[in-house]
Amino acid sequence: MLSEVGTITIGLALAVCLYASLAVFLSIRRSDPRWLQSGWNGIYATTAILGFGLLLLLFAFLTNRFEIQYVAQHSSRALPVYLKVSALWAGQEGSLLLWSFLQILFALLLIARPSVRTRPLLPWATVILGCVAAFFIGVTLFLSNPFARLDHAPFDGQGLNPLLRHPGMIFHPPSLYLGYVGLAVPFALAMAALITGRVDEWTRAARRWTLAAWLFLGLGLFLGARWAYDVLGWGGYWGWDPVENAGLMPWFTATALLHGAVVQEERKGFRTWNLVLVILSFVLVLFGTFTTRSGLIQSVHAFGRSALGYYFLAFIGLVLVGSFALVFRYRSFLRGNSSSEGLLSREGAFLIALVLFVTLTVSVFVGSTLPTITDVLSHRRFEAGPEWFDRVTGPQFGLMVLVLALCPLLGRSAQALRRLRSRGWPALVGGVVVAGSAALAGFTGWTSLVGFALAGMAGGTAVAEIAWDVVGRSRRKEEPFLQALQRQVSRHRRRYGGYLVHFGLVLLVIGIIGTRVHALETEVVLSPGEEAQIGRYTLVFEDLRQEQATDHVRTEARIAAYRDREYLTTLTPRIDAYAQQTVGVPALRPGWREDLYVVLAAYSPTEITLKVFINPLATFLWLGGLILLAGGAVAVWPSAEEVRLPVAEARRRKVRNTVAAVVVLALLIAAGAAMWGPGHGASARLVGRPLPGQPAPDFTLTLLDGGTISLADLEGRVAVLNFWATWCPSCEEELPAIQSIWEEYQGRGVVFLGVALQEDEAIVRGAADQYGLTYLLALDIGEQVSTAYGVTGVPETFVIDPEGNVAFVHIGPVTAEELIEELESLLGQ
């Protein structure tokens, strides 16, 4: 029943959507506003119908309707509710339904509140968006129906792929989809502008749409990178995977479009550029969908092979041919003011930036499709790995950052060189400071130093531009600095958003250089209690714990981490074994200088294998990305100047904007908390266990047979400090061994001290009598001493040398052989 209702819903949506497009088309042909109204009502109706379809699918997930194949494949009874929600778009069918819904929703938003500039473009834009939405709805209905039913409903579903069981999966795909569908809007507006001969108006009308799409696409990519870092456990965040690239390419062209649009709005330049960029952005979105779904390109994100790809290929061809035919047909509109002011002008810098964005896009495209391209050209297949991409794109990024550093300094006039001389110094200072501090911090090597210097130059310029601007205003208007800053930001949101984006980019570049050039990766094999030295870090393997969760077994290693031999934190990388697949969950200790990233690669009863990654400056990467996105958010917010409205309307808008701001902010904070919040397998205790060679922590204990003992009393003698408890089974095993060694060594000036982690004296006495313990015994009241020694479990044993330094540490039971060997080595000195 549910299945039929769902399928009929999608079919209905397709019919209404097609009708809406046709009605709007007829309204243009016959200049009849009634058809237009009817068509727009159709868009509203389609949105409502598809929204209902999504809710229906959600309902099927929440009520475990496994007779629906999609639900059976992506959910199970045990799945937590938030993952059932995200399972909605975990597979191809559901994500296409979501896509269709968002696409038509954006058409609705476009017609719901058009600005004066948008209005004349609306009919044609609606026709185009309606057709795009109809394509997606049609594909969903005929090729990838999420409501398809199974002949025999299984009792339980197959569950969600364990790698997708991550809070990031709630935000990453929808955010990308918002970006993808968003880019269809500027495309539709541009085509409408071309048809109606208003080529200068579309960039302004489309500006916020482009920005919003750019922002969501960027957020999606960024969350995806973080998800990879968090979940995939290869120490990286960007693998130049074809599908990652598919998201990156439209983001590049959209970024270029945002820049080209500035010039078009200011000087009516770059008209053809902008049209080509908007077409490319939309086509690359479709290409991205094609690569994910065609099965032609092997990738992390591939949805498996299906015939879907060919339909997308046909649609891409149609869009390309159609849109370029339009550009050609209306090319006379495009001739305009294209006087440019030469290389060293702001416009020149913009042009170079556009060229670079396009060459970057082409490079990534060539890299992603290299096997196919080389196969066609030479019948040999070459594959581009990360090294290929780094080497090809690296110099282009470098040049881009250089343009970024110089561009704001170049005016529109021919006085560029003089301006450069008078205002160029912050760039120089920034470059020297950043490259210098990087070199001092040990990040040497000329490629990275050049990169750091370029980033510093761009950063210096960005900061100086803001400072000059705000100080200028504060002098002119005699406002305090902060007020001037706030006023400037709210008056010129796009410009200040841009500065912020550029500043974020600078940090991002620093992070990318650090992580890609200076990262360290190594493997260590450790047995319990053993330590490994990796760079400045000492890792001590404490123990391995296993626990049965509802649908998987969790194996967690506890690793005490020390930096420069000082206790830092305790890392718990783990392996979750599901029925069909195991997932390694890395432990991460972020830091400003570097991240310590540890993966439990393998384990056995006697030892574990760890992969240890030291990722320098990774924090700059995440921080830079966040600032970049925040800059986009500042730019997309309506500027104070744009809103000049009646009081009542202004107030209503203010309320609406505030509500929107709160919702967006809440979502961003939720996404941020999910990705960067606590729980990355690192939790620091107050005190760490002393490492061998370090002074033993001081203590004073009341002995069971009266009197006290403190560390000072042990001076000049070898001491064995054994933490134990009467309830601990492995203590039972080692106590007889310790007693026998005590008997053997008591004549040689060795002190044995048993510290019981218990407060009931009678029980401890009972146990001591039972095992016949004759060495010194004390109760650790309030666990003060065990805390000071960083003890995490019983038994643990510390052997202290005559100088009062820890010589040996045993986490877990100690054997008689080990203890004898250690005592002999200390006594023999």
Add this chain to the structure above:
Amino acid sequence: MGGKAKLTIAGLLIVAAVAYLIASNTGSTAHYFLTIEELQTMGEEAVGRSLTVSGAVIGDSIVYDPSVPRVTFTIVQVPGDPEEVERAGGLAAVLHAAVNDPSAPRLEVVYNDVKPDLLKDEAQAIVRGKLGEDGRFYADEVLLKCPTRYEEEVPDQAEEP
């Protein structure tokens, strides 16, 4: 020379430089993608080049020494062309047939890393690395795909070094 001409030249220079970067890196850092059969026809010529080879894993051949760590295993020829795989009944069928075909070309792979979880019988392995003079393939990277019950392909990156 006018500003516009200078700009055009600068733009063209960038385009030419990028074209050069792409061409030269395709010659040097890109991996030559081969099937085992093609690799063996190349003979000595293949030694020392960056290569990507794919094949089906023979479960019994997997030897793992966790103390190094190092894993060695043998892969068997599977067709490189996705359409050919499709015609032969899909990836799972092709992998199954390959492993049970004693006459198919084989390649021994040495991978100095932790044994990936997905390395098991009839998995598809895509190995990147170089052919040694001893005829064994020294992999820097092993990507694995198993026909799983999940619809999505198993992420490659999980196995990247």
